[in-house]
Amino acid sequence: MPRPAPSSPVARIPRSGIRTLMDLALRDPRAIHLEIGEPDSAPAPHVVDAVAAAARDGRTGYTSSLGLSTLRAAAADRVHRTHRRPTTPDEVVVTHGAMHGLAMAMATLLAPGDEVLLPDPTFPNWQMAAIAASAVPRAYPTRAAHGFVPDPAEVEARVTPRTRAMVVCSPNNPTGAVYPDDVVAGLVEVARRHDLWLLSDECYEAVTFDAPHVSPLAHDTDGRVIAFFSTSKTYALTGWRTGYAVVPDPDVVEAFGHLAEATIACPSTPGQVAALAALTGPQDGVAAAVASYRERRDAACALLTARGVRHVEPQGAFYLMIDVGTQATEELAHRLLARRHVAVAPGTTFGEEAAGMVRVSLAAPRDPLLEGLGRLADEIDVTVVGDRSAAALASSGA
Numbered sequence: 569m570p571r572p573a574p575s576s577p578v579a580r581i582p583r584s585g586i587r588t589l590m591d592l593a594l595r596d597p598r599a600i601h602l603e604i605g606e607p608d609s610a611p612a613p614h615v616v617d618a619v620a621a622a623a624r625d626g627r628t629g630y631t632s633s634l635g636l637s638t639l640r641a642a643a644a645d646r647v648h649r650t651h652r653r654p655t656t657p658d659e660v661v662v663t664h665g666a667m668h669g670l671a672m673a674m675a676t677l678l679a680p681g682d683e684v685l686l687p688d689p690t691f692p693n694w695q696m697a698a699i700a701a702s703a704v705p706r707a708y709p710t711r712a713a714h715g716f717v718p719d720p721a722e723v724e725a726r727v728t729p730r731t732r733a734m735v736v737c738s739p740n741n742p743t744g745a746v747y748p749d750d751v752v753a754g755l756v757e758v759a760r761r762h763d764l765w766l767l768s769d770e771c772y773e774a775v776t777f778d779a780p781h782v783s784p785l786a787h788d789t790d791g792r793v794i795a796f797f798s799t800s801k802t803y804a805l806t807g808w809r810t811g812y813a814v815v816p817d818p819d820v821v822e823a824f825g826h827l828a829e830a831t832i833a834c835p836s837t838p839g840q841v842a843a844l845a846a847l848t849g850p851q852d853g854v855a856a857a858v859a860s861y862r863e864r865r866d867a868a869c870a871l872l873t874a875r876g877v878r879h880v881e882p883q884g885a886f887y888l889m890i891d892v893g894t895q896a897t898e899e900l901a902h903r904l905l906a907r908r909h910v911a912v913a914p915g916t917t918f919g920e921e922a923a924g925m926v927r928v929s930l931a932a933p934r935d936p937l938l939e940g941l942g943r944l945a946d947e948i949d950v951t952v953v954g955d956r957s958a959a960a961l962a963s964s965g966a
């Protein structure tokens with residue numbers, strides 16, 4: 569008996585090229601993993617203790633679908649202190665990480681056929697969430713030559729009568745760009761002029777090296793910015809799955825609650841206990857992790873410069889975009905893994921503006937990171953020389 573074919577757009581979500589490489593790399597026990605953004609530190613002891621105590625005391629039942637009121641209050645307080653944006657607990661919705669929040673927003677705010685603007689290079693999961701919501705993802709460029717910082721005028725030029733939302737991500741994955749205040753203000757202004765939602769993915773808010781992070785919330789005057797935060801990267805709690813969204817519109821908060829009820833019932837309670845301990849406990853682990861990423865960024869860029877490999881120095885997050893001298897970045901990534909046991913994310917997975925580049929994660933431990941970059945430089949040497957000889961052969965008519 570044939571089964572019915574799924575008719576939902578979810579069945580047509582394209583697979584992320586990062587996952588493809590990761591799955592291949594997991595089969596190679598010698599692989600150096602530079603393809604995935606996973607902090608290399610462990611969760612802080614006070615976070616683990618808080619969850620263990622809650623588990624022992626049986627404080628692990630369902631919570632409100634919007635999250636624990638104590639966590640909503642702690643998150644509101646943090647947003648107020650960090651981004652100087654007065655925030656009430658009622659504006660906070662606890663999510664299963666930033667990405668769950670973004671997917672909820674797209675499902676809640678967009679109708680089939682509505683367009684959502686995404687930065688190119690892009691984090692592929694936004695596109696996946698947009699497609700799952702029956703929306704149409706459209707790219708706006710951020711260019712390597714400008715440090716991958718967008719030009720609000722170029723973003724505005726991509727707005728059509730169907731555009732309903734734009735995603736902004738600073739500090740950015742995959743580029744490591746941190747947008748200056750005037751650019752953030754310009755993007756909020758474009759959203760205002762065209763009556764768009766601005767969905768701000770701030771899961772790397774804590775990881776900046778040279779310039780401060782500016783949240784679009786700081787420039788929002790009419791409640792159109794929804795900001796998504798996460799404990800994943802800041803507190804090395806990736807698999808614990810907790811984040812929170814700041815949602816100024818009470819009707820949207822209510823809709824998020826309904827969707828959460830219908831899908832997850834409530835955010836994981838142990839994850840929420842962890843997040844509460846992380847937000848309210850000592851923060852020295854965060855500062856130490858950021859200092860370590862900065863040191864790795866400096867060492868990685870110095871190595872690449874010494875080897876003559878072009879790259880864009882990241883200002884935040886923990887990713888580095890490297891020019892590999894060939895457009896066939898997927899082929900190069902597969903070859904690098906097969907021959908030199910180094911996994912990187914091919915540029916093709918991030919969009920047109922990442923053509924000819926690969927992304928490596930600076931969250932990998934320092935020694936394997938530098939070893940992996942050295943091997944990547946060796947592979948680029950071979951590839952570029954190979955390409956040059958092929959071009960020379962072609963131009964000589966051979």
Ligand SMILES: Cc1ncc(COP(=O)(O)O)c(C=O)c1O
Pocket residue numbers: 605664665666667668691737740741769771797798799800806810811
């Ligand atoms: C830009 C961006 N947004 C969201 C996420 C997912 O974060 P979370 O674990 O909070 O869902 C990631 C993870 O790599 C990311 O890079």
